[in-house]
Amino acid sequence: MSNISDIIELFIKELLEDASNQSVEIQRNELANYFKCSPSQINYVLTTRFSIDRGYIVESRRGGGGCIRIAQMDIEKDRYIEGLFSEIGESINKLKAVQIIELLFQRGIIKDREKEIMKAAISDRSIQSPFNIKNEVRANILKSMMLVVYRNKKDF
Amino acid sequence: MSNISDIIELFIKELLEDASNQSVEIQRNELANYFKCSPSQINYVLTTRFSIDRGYIVESRRGGGGCIRIAQMDIEKDRYIEGLFSEIGESINKLKAVQIIELLFQRGIIKDREKEIMKAAISDRSIQSPFNIKNEVRANILKSMMLVVYRNKKDF
DNA sequence: CTATTTGACTTTCTTTGACTTTAATTTTAC
DNA sequence: GTAAAATTAAAGTCAAAGAAAGTCAAATAG
Numbered sequence: 001m002s003n004i005s006d007i008i009e010l011f012i013k014e015l016l017e018d019a020s021n022q023s024v025e026i027q028r029n030e031l032a033n034y035f036k037c038s039p040s041q042i043n044y045v046l047t048t049r050f051s052i053d054r055g056y057i058v059e060s061r062r063g064g065g066g067c068i069r070i071a072q073m074d075i076e077k078d079r080y081i082e083g084l085f086s087e088i089g090e091s092i093n094k095l096k097a098v099q100i101i102e103l104l105f106q107r108g109i110i111k112d113r114e115k116e117i118m119k120a121a122i123s124d125r126s127i128q129s130p131f132n133i134k135n136e137v138r139a140n141i142l143k144s145m146m147l148v149v150y151r152n153k154k155d156f
Numbered sequence: 157m158s159n160i161s162d163i164i165e166l167f168i169k170e171l172l173e174d175a176s177n178q179s180v181e182i183q184r185n186e187l188a189n190y191f192k193c194s195p196s197q198i199n200y201v202l203t204t205r206f207s208i209d210r211g212y213i214v215e216s217r218r219g220g221g222g223c224i225r226i227a228q229m230d231i232e233k234d235r236y237i238e239g240l241f242s243e244i245g246e247s248i249n250k251l252k253a254v255q256i257i258e259l260l261f262q263r264g265i266i267k268d269r270e271k272e273i274m275k276a277a278i279s280d281r282s283i284q285s286p287f288n289i290k291n292e293v294r295a296n297i298l299k300s301m302m303l304v305v306y307r308n309k310k311d312f
Numbered sequence: 313c314t315a316t317t318t319g320a321c322t323t324t325c326t327t328t329g330a331c332t333t334t335a336a337t338t339t340t341a342c
Numbered sequence: 343g344t345a346a347a348a349t350t351a352a353a354g355t356c357a358a359a360g361a362a363a364g365t366c367a368a369a370t371a372g
Contacts (some may be wrong), residue, residue, distance in 0.1 A: 066325070130361090144279060145276045196354080335350100
């Protein structure tokens with residue numbers, strides 16, 4: 001204990017607890033100043049503790065008035081998606097990805113057009129990277145989209 | 157949050173909401189004075205937030221009694237999507253991609269959750285390719301997804 | 313060795329101000 | 343009284359400065 005990263009992690013998680021809509025906005029420099037650490041420490045915490053795999057979506061804006069938004073999915077409540085996530089892992093081929101998307105549709109978690117959009121996003125035609133990282137990129141895209149779906153159930 | 161540009165953007169959009177004919181007239185100096193900012197700030201907001209690819213037309217007249225008119229374009233969905241396609245081209249950065257997605261939502265072409273799914277798919281976190289092809293991949297993903305929307309209008 | 317911390321450098325977005333251009337109004341010359 | 347000139351009242355442009363956040367690699371801690 002008592003490394004700053006853990007403390008900042010906890011702090012952000014408390015903010016998220018208090019937030020009504022499961023998302024908070026922070027200012028990197030402000031937070032860094034508050035914890036008397038370097039600004040890039042905040043980035044470190046975000047990438048190591050608030051990654052997609054852990055159920056968080058992080059967005060940011062630079063420039064004057066810039067900020068970082070952290071949104072959370074309540075992964076505990078959804079053992080199901082947790083299972084799918086670990087199945088996807090770091091890398092997934094197109095066939096398996098499509099299967100998972102179809103599954104989500106069958107379960108009534110996504111609508112028809114959402115299914116089609118997701119399939120389009122992870123198609124080989126989309127991920128035309130000339131290197132052998134297609135499946136890694138596909139895994140990331142799929143997980144990101146799934147997070148949105150799970151976070152956003154209310155809108156369904 | 158809380159940068160003046162965003163506030164002015166919001167203000168103008170509210171004016172547009174209230175306007176009967178989807179267009180409003182403002183006076184640059186008056187507005188600048190109201191928000192206690194430099195007049196050229198207004199130009200900045202107009203070029204970054206009310207550009208033609210965001211669906212706005214801005215006209216102005218200089219000299220005494222001059223003013224700026226901002227009008228919201230009302231374009232047929234099909235032609236609209238086609239135009240956006242050519243704008244995306246081979247490569248697109250994240251900001252522009254998000255703008256296009258927001259536009260589709262604003263125009264009622266996609267739903268809220270579809271918007272979020274699409275934004276997740278083209279986020280930097282998703283497209284974690286270690287090489288300099290991010291923007292190419294992003295363009296492909298976005299176009300693929302838009303194609304689904306375009307073909308699948310009936311479901312909306 | 314792995315995880316953390318820091319700092320120098322980069323990128324992106326915003327804000328400001330000095331200068332330019334254009335249009336309307338007022339003044340002047342005839 | 344009218345046409346040209348001067349003045350004034352807008353809006354436009356552009357580049358520099360400022361305000362964030364991002365990256366990456368070296369140093370440090372455990």
